Amino acid sequence: MLQAVNNNSVLSDDPALQYMELSLGNARILVRQSDIFSIESLKDINSGNPANHSAGSIYFNEKMILVYSLSEQLELEHSIAENKTVCAVLNKGNVLISLACMEIAPFKHRILKLHSLPECMQASASPIEALCLYKKDNDNDIKCVISTDSLARYIDEHNI
């Protein structure tokens, strides 16, 4: 039987990388802390534009930035549920993308491994960049990881 001697799909198993857990309802996703530029309130959100698949917009650092909302199935929503009251402003270079959610908190479980999304699961457009295997009580569980890049690509695919 062949033994896997390497695992090219492991992005990083460095426990020092911190993740934040975003609640989208029953679904919870992870985002690298370094991707999150700021956490803002959605109290003064403006309505969205279905043309660009945004669910709203807010003023941030004297600029209007778009707010996106994902359903529990990680589909782009054109409106934001009332229980999503905060947003994570994700930043990569000059790109600012805001993602609405119910709650944002540090992810405190021990991460065992990160895997890039398997190729056979990439057939349909997805904002998921990786799958995180983590220790939960006496068992293991999985969380989806989203990054600024993967979310930006996902939005772009919808805007084509």
Add this chain to the structure above:
Amino acid sequence: MSKAAAWIMKVGESFFASVSQMELVHIVNNPRYIEIPGAPDYCCNIIVWNDNILPVIDFSCLINSTTNSTTCDVAAVIIYRDSNNEIQYGGINLANSPELEYVDNSQSCEFPAHTKALQTISLSCFKSKSGYEVPILDMNKIFTGISTEFFSMQR
């Protein structure tokens, strides 16, 4: 005539498929499926095996466009090479435990008429001792992303 060992897997109601003996590395009984949102219907679940995350292919869903089943009691752990030629693991839903059979070229046959699209993701087809037409699956192609040719032939 030399024979090769092949696992014959029941992957649907009346559908069988095969992989070489070396490609099937483990059988997981009563696997715990975790759904990944946004993934294709035929591959929307993963299982965890030896701290590896395995995407699971449901052939019933792939071939018959039925709903992906998460009630399969058995999953086969398959070893394959990804697009970077690195060794990876994947899973296949099974209706029951696979059977090992020794096959040779004399058993070669045409693909079943209603599953011509399978040719795009198979290496060849043989007739099993039980009389079933069994495609030998190309695991590398299946787990690295099934081509649009398969889906266009399905229609």
